[in-house]
Amino acid sequence: MTDGKRRKGLLAASALLGGVLVLSACSSGAGTSGGGDGKSSQAQVDEAAAKKTSEAQIKITPGDGSNxxxxxxxxxxxxxxxxxTDVKMTTSEGKEVSGEISADKTSWKPTGQLDRATTYKLTATAQDSEGRAAHENASFTTVSPKNSFIGTFTPDDGSTVGVGMPVSINFDKAITDKAAVQKGITVSTSSGQEVACHWFNANRMDCRPEDYWQGGSTVTLKLALDGVEGASGVYGVQQKTVTxxxxxxxxSYVDAKTKQMRVTQDGKVIxxxxxxxxxxxxxxxxxxxVISEKFKETRMNGATVGFTDDDGEGEYDIKDVPHAMRLSTSGTFIHGNYWGAKSIFGGANTSHGCVGLSDTKGAGDPNTPGAWFYDNSMVGDVVVVQNTGDKTIAPDNGLNGWNMDWAQWKAGSAL
Structure with a gap:
């Protein structure tokens, strides 16, 4: 290489090296600018942002995405x-759900029960002592009918019933863990009587004392079934108190042999x-x-309870039976009868299994025996039928668990 070429090469290398040094110097300068305390500009930005963040910590339950x-x-x-400072809850369709913030403004709850199989969205805002705002959002879906069970119960809240009225609960799903469900149900009475529950099958549980309820007492049913797993993957949703x-x-005592009924109150014939x-x-x-339903007038068709003629029609079809009161699920009633001769009452047994009382068509005469008994009876009153020659009614055919003795009744408990 000639001297001229060597000098040009050295100059080029010197220029290239200088460029590297300059670039390195710029990079190094950016990393240390802004002071000599060793903190980066990003750290300072984070620190400043943290000082502006609210200290308020919002918690929404259930967690976001819960099913x-x-x-x-x-x-x-x-x-x-x-x-x-603000909580808003809506369904996924935008329907707003009412709720209330507590007096101390540290909690919020909806004011009513939620719907099943519904997706809800919650947006909450709070502020700390410095007035800095915090926000939280969540969405969850409530249990579906497929994955939940409900118990339909009698009697109704606030009702007055006769001394024979059991608490009867019918579940809309078969219960496999009866003990878990029964633990979530309590029945108590102001009389102090012991109350026991009996499972007739996977869907029905009745509760009663050993003897009839004491007149004038108050009975309380508590359902604490929310979240109770009654069957695999099937949960209770009820949480309420009924009195x-x-x-x-x-x-009342019906004697089919004498064809008379004695109505008693507190053991005395009235x-x-x-x-x-x-x-x-x-x-x-x-x-x-036990009387489970009352109808001033109702239709009775023999075909609905198996009484049919050769043509498959009901052996009877009376569209206006007066003063009818149900005694069994299978169709036993005690009711007024206007179509039979007056001589049969007290004189002959003629019905298809019901107990008939003299009455008038239209249920408008308050002076008939049928009307009197209807007006002086209530759901839950007991009618004891004797001397018919037939078998004793099944305890689960209506609200008739009194036909089991106390030991048998308690043996049907899951606890």
Whole structure:
């Protein structure tokens, strides 16, 4: 290489090296600019942002994305290190759900029960002592009907019923863990009577004392079934308290042999009424039966309970049976009868299994035996049928568990 070429090469290398040094110097300068304390500009930005962040900590339950959430205890919002300023809850379709912030502004809950199989959205805002705002959002879906069970119960809250009225609960799903469900149900009475529950099958549980309820007492049913797993993947949703009152002690005794009914209150006979029970071919069940429904007038068609003629039509079809009161699920009633001769009442058993009382068409005469008994009876009163020659009614055929002795009854408990 000639000297001229060597000098040009050295100059080029020197220029290249200088460029590297300059670039390195710029990079190094950017990393240390802004002061000599060793902190980067990004750290300072983070520190400044942290000083502006609210200390309020919002918690929404259930957690975002939850499924099978409770319809009773879900949708709670709480805050620590701050107070709530606004909470909004809507369905996924935009329907707003009413709720209330607590007096101390640290919690919020909806004011009503949520719907099943519904997606809800919650937006909450709070502020800390410095007035700095914090925000939180969540969405969850409540338990679906497929994954939940409900118990339909009798009697109704606030009702007054007769001394024979059991608490009867019918579940809309078969219960496989009966013990877990029964633990979530309590029945107590102001009289202090011991109450036991009996499972008739996977869907029905009744509760009663050993003897009839004491007249004038108050019975309380508590359902704490929310979240209770009654079957695999199937959860309870009910959380409520029900109270009802026991009325006067009225028990009526139907004697198919004498064809008379003695109506008693507190053990004393207050009226004797001539009756007509089931015929020898269609005997009335014997046993203790509880009035479960009352109808001033109703239709009775034999075809609905198996009484049909050769053409498949009902052996009877009376569209205006007066003063009818149900005694069994299978169709046993005690009711007024206007179509039979007056001589049958107290004289002959002629019915298809019901207990008939003399009455008039249209249920408009208050002076008939049928009207009197209807007006002086209530749901839950007991009618004891005797001397028919038929078998004792099944305890689960209506509200008739009184036909089991106490030991048998308690043996049906899951606890």
């Amino acid at each position: 099978n959430a409770s319809i009773n205890n879900s949708a709670a919002v709480t805050v620590s290190k701050g107070t709530l 009802f009152t026991i009325g006067r002690n009225q028990v 009226k004797t009424i001539p009756i007509s029970a089931g015929s020898p071919e269609n005997k009335t069940y014997e046993g203790q039966m």
